[in-house]
Amino acid sequence: MNTCSPDVGTPIVSGAVSSGEATKPEPVELEKGARIREFRKKFKIADIKAGPDQGLNRLGENLVVRGWVRTLRVQSSVTFIEVNDGSCLSNMQCVISSDAEGYDQVESGLISTGASVWVQGTIVTSQGSKQKVELKVDKLVTVGTSDPSFPIQKKRVSREFLRTKAHLRPRTNTFGAVSRVRNALAYATHKFFQENGFVWLSSPIITASDCEGAGEQFCVTTLVPTSREATDSPVNAIPRTKDGLIDWSQCAMCCQAAPVMVPTPQPKTVPHLDLHNAFGSDIYLHDFFGKPAFLTVSGQLNGETYATALTDVYTFGPTFRAENSNTSRHLAEFWMIEPELAFADLEDDMACATAYLQYVVEYILENCKEDMDFFNTWIEKGIIARLSDVVEKRFVQLSYTDAVELLLKAKTAFEFPVAWGCDLQSEHERYITEVVFGGCPVIIRDYPKDIKAFYMRQNDDGKTVAAMDMLVPRVGELIGGSQREERLEYLEQRLDDMKLNKESYWWYLDLRRYGSVPHAGFGLGFERLVQFATGIDNIRDAIPFPRAPGSAEF
Amino acid sequence: MNTCSPDVGTPIVSGAVSSGEATKPEPVELEKGARIREFRKKFKIADIKAGPDQGLNRLGENLVVRGWVRTLRVQSSVTFIEVNDGSCLSNMQCVISSDAEGYDQVESGLISTGASVWVQGTIVTSQGSKQKVELKVDKLVTVGTSDPSFPIQKKRVSREFLRTKAHLRPRTNTFGAVSRVRNALAYATHKFFQENGFVWLSSPIITASDCEGAGEQFCVTTLVPTSREATDSPVNAIPRTKDGLIDWSQCAMCCQAAPVMVPTPQPKTVPHLDLHNAFGSDIYLHDFFGKPAFLTVSGQLNGETYATALTDVYTFGPTFRAENSNTSRHLAEFWMIEPELAFADLEDDMACATAYLQYVVEYILENCKEDMDFFNTWIEKGIIARLSDVVEKRFVQLSYTDAVELLLKAKTAFEFPVAWGCDLQSEHERYITEVVFGGCPVIIRDYPKDIKAFYMRQNDDGKTVAAMDMLVPRVGELIGGSQREERLEYLEQRLDDMKLNKESYWWYLDLRRYGSVPHAGFGLGFERLVQFATGIDNIRDAIPFPRAPGSAEF
Known part of the structure; x- marks a missing residue:
């Protein structure tokens, strides 16, 4: 009633x-x-x-x-x-x-x-x-x-329980405060970049470009029926080639299904042939995009195309990983911030990452006092002091090589042995940020090229690349960035070495053919930033509707 | 070199x-x-x-x-x-x-x-x-x-050609200007809502909730191999039930494929059984989400959950339609702004939409003068005067019933006949905005309930709902909104009438069980706003990397 x-x-x-x-x-x-x-x-x-x-x-x-x-x-x-x-x-x-x-x-x-x-x-x-x-x-x-x-009465309810009530949990103190601080961090992100002359860029979510390779991807398709019919969908309805492979060139939607209603500007059915003709008679249609398409894992490569035209840009949008990482640190769908700076090197990149983090942290300390006091009392004791330190102190920088030396000298017994060339594990990162530097953010730079992506700029030593990771206490890697390889011949060599298909990178290589410039950028997982700034343990509590293996409700 | x-x-x-x-x-x-x-x-x-x-x-x-x-x-x-x-x-x-x-x-x-x-x-x-x-x-x-x-030499090149060079087109005057104005519109959007106490909400992109129904959806799956193997993927590898249907409960990724490497925080393979056990032994896994999942067509229903906790919220994120609309007005992937206001009715909703549009238009007129002069000279003569009118004038409001009467009296011959109860076609909308009201934005309200969505609030006349569309010259419908049905019994009746499955709306109905409030909101397609504000004809030129049937390059 x-x-x-x-x-x-x-x-x-x-x-x-x-x-x-x-x-x-x-x-x-x-x-x-x-x-x-x-x-x-x-x-x-x-x-x-x-x-x-x-x-x-x-x-x-x-x-x-x-x-x-x-x-x-x-x-x-x-x-x-x-x-x-x-x-x-x-x-x-x-x-x-x-x-x-x-x-x-x-x-x-x-x-x-x-x-x-x-x-x-x-x-x-x-x-x-x-x-x-x-x-x-x-x-x-x-x-x-x-x-x-x-379900949300006065008595305390667990955050696990509240995850099953994602539609009601913002009515609790904790999730209300997380929502407001998340909002403030997002707005501060836009303010920081806008005040520094960056242009916001919406990088594409669906991509048929097979040159991302940064992680497992979700397939996006109309080969299986959309919406309500999906549960009654026979495998045999999926178009196949004579070899029995999925035929991405066939159009399940317009050739096999009922005619499609186009509701606006005026409802009419689109005849299949019209649609096919629109692309020329020699092109077969098609899964919706005419070939396999996926959800993006990063907007970086697209960001580079705009940075090499507008100088400084940033993306802020959702990205996806189809990895079976059912942990408190991973989401299948998460928001990323990826600035890209032209006429910039790794030093500029680190300076930007540092200034950015200090700006947004200072913003919430000033604008979300009540919520931050709440986190300080109920979620992570001392978080305000920890964050104030971030704002006020210079971040430590050291090379990967120095970091490995520090680890080799450590009295601590690590589960994973350390040697130059290995990827740093979270126990190593924790040791460096928490034990060696007492909770201060640390930037490690110049990683071995063999453990980093093809697009990172090779240093003169021939062994390392101009990459940097920013590590923070509790969360670990918050930011990962690099100067990009702007030299065409080095980049092509790297693609060959890693057995990647140069053809599919044609447009990325074009940026090095026409007025290439030194440029650099980084990526920051927004939900990790929310964790870092609120003290919330589980990343699923840092986003309104978390997506993880087996979980896409609401 | x-x-x-x-x-x-x-x-x-x-x-x-x-x-x-x-x-x-x-x-x-x-x-x-x-x-x-x-x-x-x-x-x-x-x-x-x-x-x-x-x-x-x-x-x-x-x-x-x-x-x-x-x-x-x-x-x-x-x-x-x-x-x-x-x-x-x-x-x-x-x-x-x-x-x-x-x-x-x-x-x-x-x-x-x-x-x-x-x-x-x-x-x-x-x-x-x-x-x-x-x-x-x-x-x-x-x-x-x-x-x-x-490819971009001094001589003019067509926008059609430049769409094939989406990685280089921001280096032209037109696309540089569109990028900067698009950026300014996005920032002004955040500024407007933040200054008015709204909280930005990231609504989910992937959803297994089958209660959206606002359009054809893309399926998101890991049943077909991700990334590079997709083109060599046999149809028979897709798990099937004994009836030959796609078995969404089977786990192609973890049961049929090679063990999955989890790269961070430490690389290790996740044993299938661990993963299954994490969900309890009685639950079968699973396509990634254990059931069919799709790309969202709207964040509205999710927005309502947060509005009924935080009062005023807005989303700004990508949404998707798998419709074969290969027109200059449609994208398969587009950005939407969806505010949702609690303790608000249709009047509040229209006032918010009006204030919002006036704010962002004024923002670009003040902050993007040089680019707007460029559009005024080269893209749409007189656009600055048209936009200034929008900022300075009260928008016309009239009811659907009045609009139909105006159309019936019109001397113009319409292709689609007009009668009370029909959906207005773009020729009708154009007649009203351009002929009757001489280019002023027009809000039409109180549409027949049978042509509108289930969640819109029924008016006392029993025939219409508290819906509104804002029409603007050139673009047509820019904003569509409504007061939402906050009365549980009316909403359930409407779901029954429309033969929708009430079970799947359990969480949406909960909002009416626990402290329901009058609330309202609207949706605005961001690329249409960019078209409206720049005079750019084709919506594919209003977003950096457009996605449409057969087109997902870059």
Whole structure:
């Protein structure tokens, strides 16, 4: 049963509205600033409690709060309703006495944890120690009741359990705070790059380019039926060549399925032949893209094409790995930030990565104080001090060769033996960041070329490449970057050495044929940054709807 | 042949670097502001020419410009090299005489269109009419030569041709300008929502939830081999049930393929059984997600889960349609902006959409003047006036019923007949925006419920729903939104009426069980906004790497 507040839904646009007969409303000139006033900013709890006064500057104001009931506490003469609207961690404590309008809804049990309410009242000084102000209620309206089965009651519930309630978990303190800090980190990311003249680039998600190779990829196809028919789909419906291979040139969708409805701009079926003809009669169609297509694992190569035209660019978008890594550090779908800088070398790259990380961390320390205090108390003790250190200190830089020497001298017994040329394992990275440098971020540079990707620039020693990894405590590798090989002959040699198909890299090699420039960039997994900045242990709690093996609900 | 500037690559981080022996560099305290100074902001052409003085304030300064040669013009005693770095539309005109260091590179033909250069010189008043200042060259260095096959020479090339050179087209005036305006629109989007207290939400890209239904979807699978083996993949390798259907519960990847290497944090193979056991022995694995999974067509339903916890949220991410719409208005992969407002009705929704559009349009008119002048001259005459109107005028609102009446009275003969209950075709939308209202954006609201989605809120008339579409000239429907049905019983009835499976909507229905609130939102296709704001005709030119039937290159 839901009852709806009469105040929710008052029209606020006074322009022409339907009159029931065909009138012709005229566009009228807006007086300056009118449109800003007209877009009502709802008064949120953060608007009331934010700022150094924590609401004391609003004493005596009569206003409306809208939100969800966290708890309800009945005392002798008054009832305390804690209302949260997600705009901040704090609830608004609403104090209602029996003479207030709508008090009957408290008595009748209509209002319970999870219900949504509309509350009008006056801001007064709070007697409690947890807040400076509270709302003395004049009028209470239940907007939507909450079924007693509401799974997030006051008692603590585990984060594992909450993962099965991903649609409700943002209503908890922890996930509300993670959502806000995640949002602030994303916005700070855009601010940092925009303020430094970078252009945001949307790199493609679906790619038929087979030159990524940075990890296992998901196949994207219309060869199997879309949506609801997928579970009743016979294997034999998949087109095959006479050798029994999947025939990507066949068009399951337009040749084998029913005609396709195109809903906009005007609904009509597209005749198969028209579609085929559009590509010329000598080209067979086709899985949707006419060949196998996959979800991107990185936007870097695409980013390089724009960096070598616009100088400095960055991507911020989802990337995918079809790896069976069912760990607390891996997601099948995650967001990546990948800046690419032209006329830049590894030093510029490290300077950019450092400045970026310091900027976004400082941003949340300044703009998410309440949420950060919450993490500091409940999620990771001391996280604020740890993050402040990141902002204030110079990051340590050392070469891979020096790092290996430090590890060889270590008194610690490692599970994986260390030798020059081996990839560093997380136990090694932890030893360096946590034991050697006491929790400071560390940048390791100049890795052996044989353990790094083909596109990294070869150093003059012939053995190492201009690569760098930034390691941070708790999370390990947060950033990985490199200067890119801008010399055509070196890059082609590297492709040959690694038995990669040069033809499929034609456009990437073109960047070295036409005005090649030294350039560099890095990649940062956004959810790892969220973990680093909030202290959240499991990466599945750092993204709203995590995707992992066997898990793509919601 | 590439020659590399000695100045590119000067170390700028003075911290500890590799010394060849194992030292232990110490993290040192940074003096305040040092990290900002250390992140070198390259001096870009926009830095020089931006501002009202167009560089006149820098007369006499000696500085370095880095970029790509657009044209080279040899006159009697001097040579003019137009250098562009993508930071703005303008080139820097570099004037070099025979006594400048590096002039031999001009004579030898090393420098040609497409080459990258490093140029040092003094800012002087320009004699030409096209710019206020130019660079009198002291020293010229060729960073990377350009092969004579460089496809973007001075003569004009068609946009169709440039689509086949998507890796090089940002080096043209048109695509450089589109990239910068697209970037500005994206940033303005974030600024608008952040300044109004919205939280950015990453809605999931891969979804096994079969309750989207807004369009044909791409299947995401690991049942067919990933990456390079895809073209040699036998159909028979796809697991099947005894009825011959695709067996989504079988694990092609971990049961049939070679053991999977997990590269980080430490390389090891994951035994199949471990992986299976992780999910409990009674659960069969599995295509990667254990059931059919698809690419999202909209983040709206996920957005609603967060709006009913955090009040106001927005998504900005890629969405997908596997529709065979091979038109200049459709992409298979496009970016969508989907705000969702809690405690809000259709009026709030329209006010938000209007304020949003006015904000972002005003932002580019103020921040992208040079690029907008370019579009106004070369792409769509009068676009600046059209956009200024959008910012300054109240949008027209009328009901669907009124719109139908206007169409019935029209003298125009429509291809598609009009009657109450029909979906409006683009010819109808064009008539309303262009003929009736002379190019003003129009919001049509309260559509018949039978032509709209199940989640839209039923109006009291029982016939219409609280939906709205914003139509703009040239592009047609730019924004589509609605108030959502917050009443559980109405929503369940609607699912039944439309024969949709209520079980699969369990989490969406939960939002109405636990503290339901009136809420509303809209979706805006970002590339359509780019078209609207730049005048670019074909949507494939409004995104860096367009995906369409048969086309997923780069």
